[in-house]
Amino acid sequence: MCIYLAVIGIDGSGKSTCFYRTLKELCKKETVAGIGDAVWLGDKDKGLIESKKIPWLSRKRFLARLTGVFENKTFYQISKFTELVCRVKIQNAIEKKYNPEFILTDGSPLVNIIGWGYFYHYRYFEPKQCIKAITYLCHDKKIPISETAFYIRHIPEIFLANRLRFVKFSRPDIIFLLQIKPEAAIRRILKRGKKRQIHETEEFLDNLQKAYTTVCHIFRSEFNTRIIEISVDDLSIDDTVTTILQHVS
Numbered sequence: 001m002c003i004y005l006a007v008i009g010i011d012g013s014g015k016s017t018c019f020y021r022t023l024k025e026l027c028k029k030e031t032v033a034g035i036g037d038a039v040w041l042g043d044k045d046k047g048l049i050e051s052k053k054i055p056w057l058s059r060k061r062f063l064a065r066l067t068g069v070f071e072n073k074t075f076y077q078i079s080k081f082t083e084l085v086c087r088v089k090i091q092n093a094i095e096k097k098y099n100p101e102f103i104l105t106d107g108s109p110l111v112n113i114i115g116w117g118y119f120y121h122y123r124y125f126e127p128k129q130c131i132k133a134i135t136y137l138c139h140d141k142k143i144p145i146s147e148t149a150f151y152i153r154h155i156p157e158i159f160l161a162n163r164l165r166f167v168k169f170s171r172p173d174i175i176f177l178l179q180i181k182p183e184a185a186i187r188r189i190l191k192r193g194k195k196r197q198i199h200e201t202e203e204f205l206d207n208l209q210k211a212y213t214t215v216c217h218i219f220r221s222e223f224n225t226r227i228i229e230i231s232v233d234d235l236s237i238d239d240t241v242t243t244i245l246q247h248v249s
Helices: 015-026 057-069 073-098 109-120 127-137 145-154 156-163 182-191 202-223 237-248
Strands: 003-008 032-035 039-043 047-051 102-106 174-179 226-231
Touching (some): 003 109, 015 032, 015 237, 127 156, 127 202, 145 156
Parallel strands (some): 003 102, 003 174, 032 102, 174 226
16 A cells, blocks of 8 residues: 655745655665656665656646746646646556555645645635545545535635546645744745745745644644654754654654
8 A cells, every 4th residue: 555745845945855855765665656846766676767758747847837937826826726636647647557655745736735725715714614625625525515606616626626526636644844934944945046936935935834734733633644743944954854764664
C-alpha cells in the first residue's frame, strides 16, 4: 500500500528544496515517486530519475507557467485550481502504473485548495464547511440535492469535482507543515533573484500560513491525519530534511 506524504508551506519556507532532498534520501531505501514542478521516480538501484512521459504532465507545466504570469486574482485562482487537478491526475496515474511505496508531493492539491479557499472565501470555508469540502473532493460523500445550489453558486469547482467525478482527491497520510516567519520568508524569496508574484507580501504569506495551519488541524482532528509541524526559522534545509525522515522511518 502506497504511503502519501506531503510537504506544505508558504513561499520562502524551503518547501520545494526539502521536497526534493527528502525524495533523494528516501529513494536510497524505498521505491518512491515525487510530484512537484517535475515528476520523479526512484529506487535504491536506479536512484532518482526525472520522468517526462507521465500523462497530464505537459498540461500541468503549461498551467504552472500561466499561473506565474496572471496578475488578475480570478484568473490566477482558476489556472491554479486547474493545475492542481492535473497534479491529482498525475498522482493517480503513478499509483496505478508504478505502485511506489511512498509518494511525496511538493504541496498537496487537497490541502492547497482547502487552505486557499479558507483564505480567500472564509465565509464559505468555515471549519464545518471545510470538513464537507474535503469529503466531497475525496468522493467520500455525494453533494446532496439540498446543497447543490450553494455549491454551484459559491464553490462550483467542488461541485464539478464531486458530481461529475472527473477527479478524485486524496488525503495525505502524513503532512509536514513547514512554518516560518513571513519576514524571513520574504528575505528568502528575494534571494532567488526572480520577480515576486503578486501574492508574495508579508501580510499575504502570514495569513496564508495561518490558513494552512487551521486546515491542517482540521485534517488532524477530523480525519486522523498525522500533522508534523516544523518551525524552520532557525533550521537548515539539511536539518529540516532530517526531521522529516525521522517521522517517515
